[in-house]
Amino acid sequence: MSAVSVRPTPARRPTFAWRALLALGIFFVLALAFPFLPLGDRREFLLQIGFFTLVAGIMALSWDLLARSGQVSLAHAAFYGLGAYGYALLLKAGLPWEAAMPLAALGAGFISLLLGAVTMRLSGMYFAIATLAFTEVVRTVIQNLPESVAGGANGLLVPALLGGNSRGQYLLALALLLLTVGVSLAVRLSKLHHAFAAIRQGEETARVLGVSVVRYKLAAFFLSSVLAALAGVLYAGKTFFISPLDTFSLANSISPLTTSIFGGLYTTLGPILGATVLRVAEELLHNTVKNGYLVVYGLVLMLSILWLPRGIVGLWRRGRQGGDL
């Protein structure tokens, strides 16, 4: 079932864990310093690229969290979109953004529990198909609701996050990425890690061993969707405008999946590195190619599966087993 065949972990290799932590630390120091650099007159543009790189990092890492429990989801765009729409609607109802943000995320998390409860018994491709269909249907529903409710096909206007202060928005995104990394590390270091790995490698066996599969699968779904919804809130607040076609676009399910596989599945560092590389590549390509820049994602996904199944993180832990963070 798993993309990477994982042998039973022997003794943990602390050397690699420290290196991964060090790399994460360096990433955050650099990311924190970025908005304070003298960026010249392209400052706004660079900050925007930085912002969306962080959002992509949150999406990829939260997708990876779910994948660790063996659930390869194509519904990430749905929770991203539900976060964005929930936030916009709560603001419209008169809530302050500080309240709307967590409430929107929790709302998406609640819906994910409903979806998770239904798709729980599905595995592999059945799960993927069901989640893909779920995304399409959420989009259809929002598009067909009366315009006064959720804007219909025309979309909704959203007030700018933090009054449109680019540096503030960037730092908020960075803080949420830090939260995501914190959750990911906490999962990795707690018994959740072992439960997820057991479920992923063989649900029947895990159940026999006494892992309460239902509870852990739902926990993974909830954590992952709340974080994806937070990414959606950031997106809505940054672009001022959300529409069903853009927000629930298949691209928003594909990029986290590709990013995470390219960076290194089931790790904390991998999805973040992947997001940095792919997002910057995407921006560079976006300038030259107007349409179809997702070609890169398709290509990267195919090449990673064929030749680099352990991602870029796997390159420097070649031959090592276990101890990955």
Place this chain on the structure above:
Amino acid sequence: MDLFLQTLLNGLLQSGIYALVASGLALSVGVVGIVNFAHGEFLMIGAFLAWAASASLGLDPLLSLPVVALAVFGVGALTYRVSIRHVLLAPELNQMLLTFGLGILLQNLALMLLGGNTRTVSTPYQASSLQLGELTVGGPKAVAFAFAVALLAGLYFVLYRTTLGRQMRAVAQNRRGAQLIGINVDRVYLLAFAASCGLAAVAGVLVSVLLFASPTVGLVFALKAFAIIVMAGLGNLTGVLWASVLLGVSEALVQTYVPGGGGWSDAVFFLMIFGTLVLRSFRGSR
């Protein structure tokens, strides 16, 4: 009453295309064991090739159909050689993601080369219609349905009456057993996968006449085909026909009888996927 019959007829006609797309997918799933997420993109290629032949050579899509089918058959064979073949023994997840990547690649290449506009093919019989008593049938719809039925009949003939078909069914049942009695499994896989792509392309040609050609036209059909093969049971080719009719007719009923039904009918396939999957998983027979 006439409205009801008309609705049933529309649904039935629509199901021809669905059955064509879904039986191609069922071939790939059942024989090769690959859930091809790029199936819709082969349909899209077919639609665009038909459009190109019509726009540049003035060829009627129904005349260019054999050539287009053959061309996409070749593309499918090539795809099998360079990618699918290398993940046959890999975990299911890798196979799925590989075809998913392929789909994204093809869809966005089309977007890059041709832009996001929809291209329509104009044919002399586009606006024609047949009158059957009180009921009307759109000309292109009837033609497309006839083509779909003919092709499906051909497919079932090949599968159940020829050596190749017998080999395909043998490989589908037991790969190793088939190998042991001297069937060239790799060749059967290649042919089945390429044929599956060819069938998608034929559906694409018909779609270019009925609707239009666009880079994303394949996705919806692929999703519906998934719904159909899930409902039929993976690899069950006869079930595909019934499931297609069920989907086509229920969509037509929703379109006619639910207020604002045009938008909602796109959600029908989802309910079918969900209903079947959930029912089946709770019965414990997957």
